Amino acid sequence: MKFTKTSGLYSIDGSSTSSVSVIDKAQSSIPTIHILSSPARPVKSTGSAPTYTSVSIKRLLTHEKTRYRVECNPSKRATAPCWKVFGFPAMLSNESENQFEIIPGFASCRSCFETYRYIDSSTANLNSHVCPRIVHPNQQTLTMKSQTPRSTAMCKLLAQRKKEMTNLCARWVADSMRPFSIVGDYGLKEIIDKSVEIGRNLRSIDTNFSVDDILRCDRTVKNEVDRTDRVERERLKGELVGAAQSRCLSISPDIWTDNHRKISYLGATANYVDDKYVYHSIDIFCSEFTHLKKTAKHVTEMLEKQLSVFNLHEVMDKITFVSDRGSNFVSALRNYNVLYCVAHRLNNILKRTFYQGLKKKKKNMTPMKSFTFSTNITQKEGVEDDNDGDSEDSSDEDDDDSVDYTVETIAQLNPTAKQVLNTITHCKSLVKYAKKANLNRQLQMERENQLTAVEDDDEESESTASSNKQNFATTLHQSSISIKNAYASLLVVLRRANQSHRIHNINMDIVEKLIVFLDAWHDVLCELQTGNSPSLFLVLPCITHLRQKLQIGMKREKGGIRFFYKRAYELLNNMFIIENDYVVATFLHPNYRQLRGATPTQVSDCFQTCRAAILPVDRSEDMEVDEGRMDIDICNEPRSKRRKLLMTSLMDKNTINKKRSSDEVDQYSKLQLDMDCVYTDPLDFWKQPQYHRAFPNLARLAKQYFSIPCSSAAVERQFSAAGQIVNQRRSNLDPSTVNNIIFLRSIEKRKRDT
Structure with a gap:
């Protein structure tokens, strides 16, 4: 295995x-949706068959919401932007099983229920729709502009131009062997938008204007990548050093070898939480590993050299490193703060559940x-x-x-x-x-x-x-x-x-x-390998969840399967150690403060760690929490969007505590939250002023712990991206260029996400 x-x-x-x-x-589990064979098909066996129109469907969706709704387009080819807003109108066909049947030939907006004819897969009308209920990012006022319908002549002209553009894209994809998905690329759309803007501005000034006047050669673009890389690294340097000084920076290093020239790279992903309680994950380097042997000494030298680009080599003692258990990394990071990848450990446990060999004689x-x-x-x-x-x-x-x-x-x-x-x-x-x-x-x-x-x-x-x-x-x-x-x-x-x-x-x-x-292992590993939000708090709930699933299987199953349930349970208990860092991170999540699954000793050590982090300042009126005011703030705060969570059964139960707390740890432990306050990202809780002001020391501690991922999945994703960059057609790329592209890609992704 x-x-x-x-x-x-x-x-x-x-x-x-x-x-x-x-x-x-395996096909995705999606609700059963049936397509009506005809729009005139009767809803019931009695009565005349209705004939639907755009106006009547909109009226039904607006006034009969229990019997009519808008279903998402189930097609996997529905990649056009309009399908983020539009869907298919559907009517209730089976009330007992809550089944809906799609009304063919129409598409409706999920917000305002505006309905259009949808024939022959044409999305022209859908793309031109401006929903009055959707507030756009650039909107400054609440005044909604009514949509001005295009004239028939303009629609025909746009249809002709769209057909020409489609033909050009098809020829480009075939001739240059590009993927079809490139036409929806974010960068390509930005280039076309800028080209349209430049053409609009220069059309009346220079009639001889052509694309060659603004499009540069490949060498110029490569030099611009290098220049932009230097600028962005210099800009990021201050953020990383500041995060390291606050002990809110973690780095996940690893080594990867490309499949074409067999060049080895040392890559690293930085994770940190800024002063606004925002989580960041950036691929800071993917540099060629110049040494022939990947010994611990060489790993340390390369790591210090790359971190010196960001002036981080001087504060390595304040950085938490997340790595696998490779012997070279274990030895190289021996003198620093290290947490080992949880995903690696669980996979090793699962492998050993089914296969075990002899010890190596080395x-x-x-x-x-x-x-x-x-x-x-x-x-x-x-x-x-x-x-x-x-x-x-x-x-x-x-x-x-x-x-x-x-x-x-x-x-x-x-x-x-x-x-x-x-x-x-x-x-x-x-x-x-x-x-x-x-x-x-x-x-x-x-x-x-x-x-x-x-x-x-x-x-x-x-x-x-x-x-x-x-x-x-x-x-x-x-x-x-x-x-x-x-x-x-x-x-x-x-x-x-x-x-x-x-x-x-x-x-x-x-x-x-x-x-x-394997379902339980799959769910836990997926949960632990999140890359764009804190994950350290998930370790204790996930391990507890996995133990519960194994215990249920031990009682339910018989024979050989029962044997492997028992074997996995014992291996999990013997090979996986719940570190104090995992328990503290779980405690700092507002929905897991009761630390279900932790032993009394682990809970005691967690509280001791949290209290040790409390600064010796005056805890008079500034440190006391006005319970009445706090209750009001909680009731009036906007409720976070609730989604299905894997570990909801391990979340805290609401209890009433009227006793005045003595310090931040006790006050935070007994804080009453609204029952609907479920935080998928614990930083959403700590960024609220009433909480990080009431618990300033725990808020500072939360920034430190939530900057640490529980797995090294982020750097593995970096290597996956590098593998797509260094492909067969671009196998001659210089390793320094690969490093610059990986870094800029991460920077651009962060800009889009924020």
Whole structure:
């Protein structure tokens, strides 16, 4: 079993050669929506069939909201900007199941319910719509301008120009081999807007004006990238040094090698919280690793050299580093504040749940590198055939609670546990065969024949093939889901290839139970690897959630699956240590102050750390919280948008405490929040004046802890972007240019996000 890093996310690869791109991904779970065959179809079996118009649909959406609503466009090709505002009008068809049927031929605005005819996929009218209920960023007053409809002649002229532009884009994409998505690129639209503006201004001055007068050569653009890079680095220097001085800066370093010239790069992502309680994540460098050997000494030298560009080499003792447990980084960062990547640790635990090998016989080996993990299960290793186990329930008694599940070897496994490992092996073998035999297209065609309402499979094929670089597409979890969903198609395709034994060897009951087992790990890893908001507070709730899921599985399952639930539970308890930093960060989140899942010792250490950070200042009237005023502020504050959270069951329960608190920690612990105040980002809580004024020391502590990510996923995402920059067509890019592009890309992304 191989540990892979894809697009900044760590995953458990079922095989070093397996890829889920050969099997269709599981379809997203979207509400059941039916398309009416005719707009005149009656709503009920009795009565005359209504004929819908744009005016009547708008009236129904406005006055009969319980029976009519606007559904989002379910098509994956709906990438036009208008679909962020528009959807399809739908009527209630089944009240008991809350099913809605889309009324064909129309598109409605989700805000003002203005409805247009939608025929032949033309979005001209939708794009020209100006919703009076949407406040635009540049709007200064509440006065809404009524939309002035374009004349018929102007509409025809624009349609003609649009057709010409579409033709030019099609020829450009084909001739230069560019992706279709480039026409929606943010930068391309900015260039076209600026070109239109320049042409409008110079049209009456210079009639001989052409594009060559303003478009520069490639060398000039490259030099401008270098110049802009120097300017932006100089501008960012002060922010990073200030954050480091406040201990609100963390850096995630790692090493990456490109696939074309095999050049190694040392990359790093800086995460910090500014004085306005805003979280920032910036790729500060991705420089060529000039040393031949990646020893700890060379890593330290390179890291100090790159940090000196931002004057950070002098304040490295105030920076928190987030790294994996590679021996070179462990040794290089030994003298600094370090937190190790939680995602790496959980993936190692999950790998060891299924596979465990012998210790490496090497000198000077570190505890983190003391085990190897076998990726192949053969008959020599003691794995029996599937027929050796009668059923999953047959050997429930073999799972004695006295067994030490952390040291169990393959030879010691009971038959049902071996059957689970055999199923994993057969799944890996099937995926590997399907990839080599190029069965992906055959599976798509077979699904077209089996399903009556499938969306564009060519598009699904593209997303499936590219999923090898995203999220968990190459994990054992996604492989199991893909096999389950493509099972019927696989039966047909493999029968044609005389390879039916590959699918018949797979026990689908075990596959489904494996999916349930891996769901909790998948959810936790996704939650922990967020990149644009604080994540350190999630460690304690996520580990508690994972333990609860494993305990439920231990009670619910039997046989081999139950064995692996128990093994994973013991490995999690033995290999994962809840650091005090995790507990403090959780306490500083307003919805997790009760620290559910923490031991009394951990809670005590957390409070001691928080109280030690309280400055010895006068705690008279300035430090006291006016409870009556605080209640008013909480009731009047704007409620944050509530979304579904993974760990809501571990959030605090509202309790009433009338006793006056003695210090900031007690006051904060007993603070009463509105029941609807759920903060997905804890900095949204601390940036509110009434809170960071009432708890100034805890607010300062929150900035420090929430600047630390719990995983190194951010720098892995940087490497994913670098892999797209250093591709086959641009393999001759100078490493310094790659470094500049990575940095400027991160700066531009931050500007768009803010």
